[in-house]
Amino acid sequence: MLTIPCRACPLRTRPLFVQMTPDEVAFMESLKIDEAVVEPGATIQMEGSASPRLFTVLQGQGLRYKTLPNGRRQIICFVFPGDFLGLQAALLGEMQHSVEARTRMMLCVFDQRRVVEVFEEHPSRARSLSAIAAVEGGILGETLASLGQRDAAQRIAWALTRVWNRLGAIGLERDGAVPLTFRQQDMADFLGLSLVHTNKTLARFRQGGLCDWSDGTLRLHDPEALARLAHVEPARPAKRHLM
Amino acid sequence: MLTIPCRACPLRTRPLFVQMTPDEVAFMESLKIDEAVVEPGATIQMEGSASPRLFTVLQGQGLRYKTLPNGRRQIICFVFPGDFLGLQAALLGEMQHSVEARTRMMLCVFDQRRVVEVFEEHPSRARSLSAIAAVEGGILGETLASLGQRDAAQRIAWALTRVWNRLGAIGLERDGAVPLTFRQQDMADFLGLSLVHTNKTLARFRQGGLCDWSDGTLRLHDPEALARLAHVEPARPAKRHLM
DNA sequence: CGAGGGTTTGACCTACCTCAACACACGTGG
């Protein structure tokens, strides 16, 4: 039995997300087949395989990553509540990256075959699915620009402000802090930096009073300065779609 | 008048692309409103604006890029025949990057509003549109992994083998060479390298007998060695969708 | 013939990497 029917989903009322019509919500509820809880470290989806179950993240944090033939790991992006997992499996038949949980996560479960049928059954939901893909593409483009054109400090500042805004937008800020449950190694693998350099840069930020990311908690003491350092343009609204 | 009706399009018979049903081809033909030729250097779409015209590239080469607030430029990817331009404009209402022509290009033109209606009118075409978005996401992920985890020589080797395979797949190889009409600066801005270092690495490849990219022409003398250097897994088929 | 865009080359420098140790917290078993 579903403990959280879509119509009572705490996420979808957040202003970050494009609002659904009651009809859409009802349709999604008919698509939702289960809820799942996964433990930290669990692999949710595997690069190269076709995930028969697709997910919307309700709670928790995780990451998408690729393992390269040379053994190194690139983190594609961090995964937060509201993210949809398995889009490539649905549209291409195969995931191009793996997804792993970093905290305990609660997931909304969909049947991959039913999701594919969305194109025949519910055009506006199909549009949202495509929009999700397009938004992710845009984010990846921005990430690419960070890796290619920003130096280490700028990259880290960029990533932290990004995460900060995202987590704030889904209401996870408490007392000027958001939970950020990754290791420094994860951040390094995300930004193409070494662990050591990531660590030292974070220490500099901390000593400089810019921000403090420790014990799984991120505090931005001076968000403007950080954004300026990162060369981030003033936060665009950029609504997201939920599945 | 259209000089190339979709049913006679030379691209869509290439094995690289997922084949359409006659019904789909007819539908696309009803969507196609024009053909356009743009000159080298022309801006086809602009970051931040909603392009009212969407394109499928028939001929020529171009690039997608973002300009960062700090003035630097990140090339997102190279644009080749078969690519669809304006997906973000269609799905999100706004382009997140610009598109510029590097050679004279021939484009298939669609009306943005009509494309959006594809979700109501033609589910299987809508699926293809989404698949295009998903494929692009996968490619961006791979690019991300290159920027983050490969050194300069590996990045260049990776990019060249990628381009080589792509251009080969659409039948542009002649006498062991494909046309590649970019500047070294473009490649540098794509891979997050300086022009100087890109140039020197290319020179090393040339002297080492690996490949030769000059005068707008790319020759891979030893594709296997290059792929080995780049740590590229043996070419996956990875079909693409056309619009 | 000069101007401008792209490529090439050399000299120098630094941002970042690697290696290596240590610190601290946790759990497990003796």
Place this chain on the structure above:
DNA sequence: CCACGTGTGTTGAGGTAGGTCAAACCCTCG
């Protein structure tokens, strides 16, 4: 209770891949 491993964060020392600067060398084109 302590001894220990293991995983994560921290710090220092030294090395190098790749950046920047600068100049020259093509081209083509007006």
